[in-house]
Amino acid sequence: MERKDLTHSASDLAVFDPAVVRRAAEGDTVFERALLALFLDDTAQRVTRIGELVHDGGDPAALRLEAHTVKGSCGNIGAPRLREAASLLEKAAAEGRGSECPALAAAVAAEFERAAGVIAAYRDTLREGR
Numbered sequence: 001m002e003r004k005d006l007t008h009s010a011s012d013l014a015v016f017d018p019a020v021v022r023r024a025a026e027g028d029t030v031f032e033r034a035l036l037a038l039f040l041d042d043t044a045q046r047v048t049r050i051g052e053l054v055h056d057g058g059d060p061a062a063l064r065l066e067a068h069t070v071k072g073s074c075g076n077i078g079a080p081r082l083r084e085a086a087s088l089l090e091k092a093a094a095e096g097r098g099s100e101c102p103a104l105a106a107a108v109a110a111e112f113e114r115a116a117g118v119i120a121a122y123r124d125t126l127r128e129g130r
Helices: 010-015 018-025 029-055 060-077 080-094 098-125
Strands: none
Touching (some): 010 080, 018 029, 018 060, 029 060, 029 098, 060 080, 080 098
């Protein structure tokens, strides 16, 4: 298994900590790449759905569930800032604080964009093979 040697700053690690996904993949870079691709694809869809729910004044329970799912995925992949943003949105939706949800959903979308760039760049450093 080969990886480019990357130095991560503290701010990079707040966005994405590759050690988390590396641990989950148990050193299998093919699996690690697959996990990252799944995270990026699924989370992009969920962030879009969150935006739609907020825009349409949708069901707070559905909004809470989407935010909860994003939060869990972030914990598994190592995206702490996005996890925190999703957690705040989940809590606001669960507590019926709908007026806060548009700004919190925007924060989730912004953090996802930031994390997606860092994660995709990291994924591109992984070489095929175990």
